[in-house]
Amino acid sequence: MNSGENAFYEIFPSRLRQVLKSTGLDLKKLQEVRLRAGRPMLLQYGGQEHAVLPDGTLTDTAAQGICVSRAELGETLEYISGYSLYAFDEEMKQGFLTVPGGHRIGVAGRIVMEGGCVQCIRYISCINIRLSHEIIGCADTVMGYLVSDKTLCHTLIVSPPRCGKTTLLRDLIRQISDGTDWLAGMTVGVVDERCELAGSYLGEAQNDLGMRTDVLEGAPKAEAMMMLLRSMSPQVIAVDEIGSGEDSYALENVFHCGCRLIATAHGASFKDIRKRPLLRRMAEEQLFDRYLILEGNPAGSVREILDGQGNCLYRRDGAIHIRQSKNKSENENMAVCR
Secondary structure (H helix, E strand, O other), X not given: OOHHHHHHHOOOOHHHHHHHHHOOOOHHHEEEEEEEEOOEOEEEEOOEEEXXXXXXXXXXXXXXXXXXXXXXXXXXXXXXXXXXXXXXXXXXXXXXXXXXXXXXXXXXXXXXXXXXXXXXXXXXXXXXXXXXXXXXXXXXXXXXXXXXXXXXOOEEEEEOOOOOHHHHHHHHHHHHHHOXXXXXXXXXXXXXXXXXXXXXXXXXXXXXXXXXXXXXXXOOHHHHHHHHHHHOOOOEEEEOOOOOHHHHHHHHHHHOOXXXXXXXXXXXXXXXXXXXXXXXXXXXXXXXXXXXXXXXXXXXXXXXXXXXXXXXXXXXXXXXXXXXXXXXXXXXXXXXXX
């Protein structure tokens, strides 16, 4: 068992830790561990939900799985926070905190409000541990669609939760930064508000984001984008989960300053993003040149690639795919049948 696996299991109290270890899980296939006080521990594993029997056997019958006590829930929080949960108050206001490796810990419980703002979460009743996965090379099949006339396209990755958008974005950043057959290496500024992309620990990235990448962690997306533009002269800005009104001004600056944008947003289709005011306006103005629409099996799978007008360039169902040829003139396209 490597150090990363040990660190994962050490999050859990003794009983849950031993049961999880006895399952023989392949952590690369584990997406979530959900702990609810007085309820069975549930895993999202290999794209399906499982409970765990006392002997470590996975079962599809949730009611048969081992239950989590309130004491074990509290102990898990103490391990996650290093016995200093108060130090994560600012993160907890957003309903989650991030631990080394980029794993996101979501929490639910009683919200304490003050002056119309969330102050903290008390009486926590549920912890959802979402594992961060680094899959080197998962963006190989899409890179050729994101380059036109040797220029990187403004790209939006559209995905429902748990379908691998952050994993795909992470590998795109690495490839753009290091360079590929399609594109020379570029300086990338990464907005890592939730510390998930780089998975930094004490300022050192745990995930490979490439040799020309600068990461700005912990700041709100809009502010971080402006800081990167002012101070780091990026050729590309990468940001996870855009769509709020607060992002508008900073995104406009990215689009119109000669910088390329790679971003993600929640949604299941091109129609979904047009239901959100900011993204609808960007689609109408054709600010994005490419849309990657993901599906979740396996995580990070691209269902289709659209151009800025919503025309299909690639569909996973076996249709004709249009992709720029790196062996011909950069203005020449080729049809690829798969």
